Amino acid sequence: MVRVIADLQIHSKYARAVSSKMDLFHIVEWSEKKGINLTATGDWTHPLWFKEIQKNLEEVAPGIFAFKKSVLKDKNLIYGFKARFVLSTEISSIYKQGDKLRRIHTLIFVPSVQSAERINTDLINRGCNLFSDGRPIVGLTVQQISEIVLEIEPKALIIPAHIWTPHFSLFGSRSGFDSVAEAFGQFEKYIYAIETGLSSDPIMNWQVKDLDNRRILSFSDAHSGPKLGREATVFYAEDLKSFDYFDLYKAIKGQKSNLRLGFTIEFFPEEGKYHLSGHRACQVSLEPEEVRKQNGICPKCGKPLIIGVKDRVRDLSARVFKEEDLEFRANANGVVFVRDKQGKRVPFVSLVPLLEILEEIESSKTKAFAKYNQLLENFADEFSILLDKPISEIEKFAGPLLAKGINNLRQRKVSLISGYDGVFGKIKVLDYIEKPDEVETQSKLF
């Protein structure tokens, strides 16, 4: 069995606020630096990007794409460039349902260029401006989108994206719904999975009854190469070429296939920029108990707080997972996997991007980035460094500080400052201080 690390949500240079370097070459280059085996095109709804996809990629297994050999030859890139793609896009729906304005982002995956093309044509015929943004904003409801997509492509995957972010998501405090059924209506049964976003981890999602029978997936939503894989979903397969789109489809649907859902790679949710409630301008961030005490009002400016993911998850949770409901078990490399004791869910590991660890060690961001590139070029890809390489080898190659940092990270010995209202949190791996009464760091999770 091999590990297939998949990052299936990314954006192209045609989407707003995305690096102008995000073309297909750049995406594959960074996928390889990270150790990602399966990535996504993103943005196939954008006509110019769709042309680039067709010009450069070819189908190598049903619904799986890779660079055309002729393209790589022209660019002298015949070595490497093994990462493969699936066709993905993200649609931003803005509409009124009930009295509320809803803003929801939804990922769509299809197995063929033809299906993508037909969906694009249908969306254009309904007045959607697909040129406006790689992540098009449409006035269609998520039910209308599901209907259009599934009628054209019954094997499409429809996955609500970063479902907890306050402003643009299925469960968002400012934008969404309280249940999948309320949003998707009769199409609820086709929502096999959700994507957690950076500010929530699987434990938080396991608490929500509506997600009991849905797969919990994680992807990066990268807007630039270095951000690829900051979250990812890991499958197991016989080898890297032994699966196709329909295996992915089945795995995400919860059925047996040549791909088996293994685990997810997560941010510590505190690092996400909407973890706690607060106000960025007021520099106020509050834990849920405090938010309740303040009745959701900012103690500094008196206006309603931006309710973060931690609060929102509590509101929608049917149960609260305590330490005794969870199991923390390290593998042979010392990487701690978190599982639910009942074994109903796939486990996860929490990581901090390697570049951030180096920024904690090096004296400047420039030096950290130089060291980062040197490690990826001469030592190993990022996931191998974070998950696989023996600590002794890391120490030999990159010094004792990085070895210590990665060792701490693998054991979840980190210190956390939570993000809020668009401000990223901070995770430090070197200044973790073990309290005498604390055998493990598990309690830090709550």
Ligand SMILES: [Zn+2]
């Ligand atoms: Zn989005």
Ligand SMILES: [Zn+2]
């Ligand atoms: Zn305020």
